Amino acid sequence: MKAAILLTGDEITRGVVKDSNGGYLAESLTALGFEVQSIVVVPDSREYISHEIRTALSRADLLVITGGLGTTFDDITLQTVADYLGRELSFDSEYYSALEESFFKRFSREAPAGLKRQALVMQDSVQLPNISGSARGSFVRTENKEIVILPGPPMEMEAVFMEALKHITLPPKMFSRTIGFLDLTEPEVEDFTEEMLSRFSGVKFVTRVRYFSGPTVILSASDESVLEEVCRLFSERWKRYIYTTTGEELVEVVVKGLREKNLTISVAESCSGGRLSALLTSVPGVSDVFSGGIVSYSNESKMSLLKVSENSLSQHGAVSEEVAFEMAAGTSRLFGTDVGLSVTGIAGPSGGSDLKPVGLVCSAVRIADSIETYTDRFKGARETIQLRAASTVLKRLWRLFWNEYYIE
Amino acid sequence: MKAAILLTGDEITRGVVKDSNGGYLAESLTALGFEVQSIVVVPDSREYISHEIRTALSRADLLVITGGLGTTFDDITLQTVADYLGRELSFDSEYYSALEESFFKRFSREAPAGLKRQALVMQDSVQLPNISGSARGSFVRTENKEIVILPGPPMEMEAVFMEALKHITLPPKMFSRTIGFLDLTEPEVEDFTEEMLSRFSGVKFVTRVRYFSGPTVILSASDESVLEEVCRLFSERWKRYIYTTTGEELVEVVVKGLREKNLTISVAESCSGGRLSALLTSVPGVSDVFSGGIVSYSNESKMSLLKVSENSLSQHGAVSEEVAFEMAAGTSRLFGTDVGLSVTGIAGPSGGSDLKPVGLVCSAVRIADSIETYTDRFKGARETIQLRAASTVLKRLWRLFWNEYYIE
Numbered sequence: 001m002k003a004a005i006l007l008t009g010d011e012i013t014r015g016v017v018k019d020s021n022g023g024y025l026a027e028s029l030t031a032l033g034f035e036v037q038s039i040v041v042v043p044d045s046r047e048y049i050s051h052e053i054r055t056a057l058s059r060a061d062l063l064v065i066t067g068g069l070g071t072t073f074d075d076i077t078l079q080t081v082a083d084y085l086g087r088e089l090s091f092d093s094e095y096y097s098a099l100e101e102s103f104f105k106r107f108s109r110e111a112p113a114g115l116k117r118q119a120l121v122m123q124d125s126v127q128l129p130n131i132s133g134s135a136r137g138s139f140v141r142t143e144n145k146e147i148v149i150l151p152g153p154p155m156e157m158e159a160v161f162m163e164a165l166k167h168i169t170l171p172p173k174m175f176s177r178t179i180g181f182l183d184l185t186e187p188e189v190e191d192f193t194e195e196m197l198s199r200f201s202g203v204k205f206v207t208r209v210r211y212f213s214g215p216t217v218i219l220s221a222s223d224e225s226v227l228e229e230v231c232r233l234f235s236e237r238w239k240r241y242i243y244t245t246t247g248e249e250l251v252e253v254v255v256k257g258l259r260e261k262n263l264t265i266s267v268a269e270s271c272s273g274g275r276l277s278a279l280l281t282s283v284p285g286v287s288d289v290f291s292g293g294i295v296s297y298s299n300e301s302k303m304s305l306l307k308v309s310e311n312s313l314s315q316h317g318a319v320s321e322e323v324a325f326e327m328a329a330g331t332s333r334l335f336g337t338d339v340g341l342s343v344t345g346i347a348g349p350s351g352g353s354d355l356k357p358v359g360l361v362c363s364a365v366r367i368a369d370s371i372e373t374y375t376d377r378f379k380g381a382r383e384t385i386q387l388r389a390a391s392t393v394l395k396r397l398w399r400l401f402w403n404e405y406y407i408e
Numbered sequence: 409m410k411a412a413i414l415l416t417g418d419e420i421t422r423g424v425v426k427d428s429n430g431g432y433l434a435e436s437l438t439a440l441g442f443e444v445q446s447i448v449v450v451p452d453s454r455e456y457i458s459h460e461i462r463t464a465l466s467r468a469d470l471l472v473i474t475g476g477l478g479t480t481f482d483d484i485t486l487q488t489v490a491d492y493l494g495r496e497l498s499f500d501s502e503y504y505s506a507l508e509e510s511f512f513k514r515f516s517r518e519a520p521a522g523l524k525r526q527a528l529v530m531q532d533s534v535q536l537p538n539i540s541g542s543a544r545g546s547f548v549r550t551e552n553k554e555i556v557i558l559p560g561p562p563m564e565m566e567a568v569f570m571e572a573l574k575h576i577t578l579p580p581k582m583f584s585r586t587i588g589f590l591d592l593t594e595p596e597v598e599d600f601t602e603e604m605l606s607r608f609s610g611v612k613f614v615t616r617v618r619y620f621s622g623p624t625v626i627l628s629a630s631d632e633s634v635l636e637e638v639c640r641l642f643s644e645r646w647k648r649y650i651y652t653t654t655g656e657e658l659v660e661v662v663v664k665g666l667r668e669k670n671l672t673i674s675v676a677e678s679c680s681g682g683r684l685s686a687l688l689t690s691v692p693g694v695s696d697v698f699s700g701g702i703v704s705y706s707n708e709s710k711m712s713l714l715k716v717s718e719n720s721l722s723q724h725g726a727v728s729e730e731v732a733f734e735m736a737a738g739t740s741r742l743f744g745t746d747v748g749l750s751v752t753g754i755a756g757p758s759g760g761s762d763l764k765p766v767g768l769v770c771s772a773v774r775i776a777d778s779i780e781t782y783t784d785r786f787k788g789a790r791e792t793i794q795l796r797a798a799s800t801v802l803k804r805l806w807r808l809f810w811n812e813y814y815i816e
Contacts, residue, residue: 012431013444013445013446013447014434014444015433015434015436015437015438015439016435019430019431020426022430022449023420023423023426023427024423025423026420026422026423026449027422028423030421030424036422036423037421037456038421038449038450038451039420039427039449040446040447040449043444048445055459055463185479185511185515186478186480187479187480187520187522188520190480190481190522191520206418206419206422206424207419207480208419208424208425218424267703269682269685273689273690274684274685274701274703275682276682277677277682277685277703278681278682278683281682281705281755281794282681282794284757284758284790287705287706291705291706291709292702292703292709293682293703293705294700294702295675295685295689295700297689297695297698297700297701298743300699300744301700305700305713305742334713335709336708347689379539379540379541380539380567381539381540381563381567382690386689
């Protein structure tokens with residue numbers, strides 16, 4: 001079954017409000033088994049809204065519309081849908097009395113004229129209650145299509161969408177699994193995925209690239225055991241490249257691995273400026289393995305805190321594998337941890353040279369008594385380089401960790 | 409002049425990726441003086457993409473398309489636009505050699521066949537370089553319309569969009585000024601803005617709330633001197649609440665202030681886990697004022713590194729103004745800095761209690777020899793609380809700093 005999403009509002013097309021309803025509805029409808037055909041944002045224009053209703057209903061079984069149920073002149077969604085379907089609007093005086101009363105309670109003054117709009121009801125529609133606001137939603141069934149109209153503010157939209165689910169005709173249930181890959185490119189993953197799809201009918205997939213890790217394949221099927229079998233074959237084929245078959249982020253897998261092996265971790269960062277610590281501390285409950293980190297931005301702090309030698313700094317420079325090595329050793333010593341990560345590099349936009357250009361990043365991973373060092377060259381703006389530097393050292397840790405502890 | 413935005417990708421219509429390109433482009437195009445007619449997301453379908461190109465070009469002067477420039481079979485954007493316009497694609501073998509070489513450098517194996525897609529070039533189009541990735545953008549002019557094709561990953565999209573701006577025909581120039589407010593609500597700002605608009609015709613505005621600072625007003629006008637006058641009146645009225653009239657982020661203003669007064673800064677973080685350091689190091693060239701930071705996640709590291717007393721930890725707990733005070737003093741001592749910031753709190757989702765609930769955050773700001781401490785209670789998910797904790801201490805620093813150094 002197919003669905004379409006239509007969002008109305010000048011505040012979105014002007015970029016003043018960043019829409020989140022589209023993503024929420026797309027994810028929810030997909031999880032319910034719908035194939036979403038489009039997510040469209042148009043200004044509060046009768047012409048554009050009508051055009052989009054026509055397009056959506058030509059493709060989809062269900063159309064979900066949000067926004068334009070407020071109290072001002074540009075709140076025209078209900079009227080536009082009613083006109084499109086050739087249905088009448090009537091005035092719900094009982095609901096209006098309740099609205100008027102609650103307005104007075106809150107503001108101690110008379111309600112503005114526009115409040116009457118929110119008491120309008122479309123002929124042959126189901127009113128969807130709104131526990132978070134005054135704009136009710138509507139559920140409308142035509143011969144073979146369904147339309148849901150929801151208020152725009154996200155919290156209200158979500159609450160009223162839950163009400164709508166009591167009425168919407170749902171597709172058969174789908175199961176889904178997310179596989180995450182490292183050190184593999186999207187086309188390589190996709191070639192194998194295609195092979196799987198040709199062997200197992202009824203399985204669908206999307207690939208995407210998680211920006212600072214690697215490609216991800218999301219498989220879905222109505223038969224859970226087929227899905228399990230496909231996941232098993234993926235794991236068999238790409239064992240050394242898969243960090244999750246259940247949709248976890250790489251950092252969650254790393255933290256879980258450390259916890260399993262009873263290892264503690266700390267970090268020392270220069271160019272990534274705290275982003276590696278931030279990545280690790282994004283995982284709830286990380287405090288049982290993560291002791292802390294040093295952002296040693298100045299050379300003085302590299303020496304005084306991490307005991308990086310003056311000799312290494314002057315001989316090789318702050319951005320060198322030698323300094324990265326000593327930083328990783330330093331943070332492990334300082335925090336008394338089993339695992340130490342370090343990053344030092346040139347995030348730019350200035351500060352680069354021919355020999356050490358912007359984007360050059362050295363890093364080190366210490367596990368127990370062995371320290372591996374690396375040099376990378378990243379492209380992009382300052383923030384990109386900082387984030388890539390942080391995420392790359394995490395990938396390296398995962399790779400080493402897997403070799404150390406999990407290889408048979 | 410009118411613009412339309414078209415985003416392609418199953419990963420967005422399935423809700424797997426939450427789109428941010430639509431909002432970014434809507435805001436940027438609006439700021440450039442365009443009226444955005446629609447923001448449309450469709451799956452990677454030739455039929456749907458062609459339909460949307462037709463609709464968009466019937467309404468708009470400029471169409472910006474993102475996504476579908478990757479290396480897999482569903483990356484069909486360039487081909488679809490070329491077919492729509494009746495133009496040929498050709499193969500850029502020189503660019504392909506560069507792609508192949510960089511693939512080999514990175515993965516030490518042969519490039520997959522799909523990489524060839526990224527070397528395709530549309531007849532009569534301008535290639536837009538991509539400093540953050542391998543997918544170039546395209547700029548195409550038809551008789552009276554312009555089409556820009558950009559890669560989907562946000563950072564690449566933004567970089568290539570900047571390149572596109574060198575070619576796009578822009579609406580008549582508008583001047584624009586962005587005023588940033590702290591400790592003021594949006595309605596208060598908006599009331600004054602309305603008053604200004606009634607006095608000065610030809611000035612337009614949008615207000616928005618920067619999520620982790622405060623409301624922002626973006627004013628635009630074709631007459632720059634009128635804009636200056638409006639800015640002056642804003643500054644006069646709201647002096648103590650305005651941190652920028654030129655669109656700078658709060659952290660940039662803070663770093664500039666420190667530099668002017670020749671002061672150095674360091675931080676100590678617990679619950680914010682590196683996000684305060686990350687915020688400061690997002691500013692290019694910050695190394696002349698920022699010495700470094702400690703992420704003291706464990707109590708042991710608070711004691712050993714920052715010399716927080718065992719007594720304070722046991723008497724008041726790690727989340728207390730007493731501990732925040734000692735952390736701020738500790739980081740200043742450790743790094744030898746003039747200004748020390750500290751944050752300690754409960755980011756959740758677990759770890760809260762009746763007395764110290766999730767979202768409780770204590771912080772301290774040390775400037776020279778005086779230390780101020782604060783307690784806040786933030787709502788939201790773990791990441792939200794962590795970011796709010798980091799940004800709030802920065803706001804406090806700005807406020808103190810202004811009182812200390814800039815008040816007349």
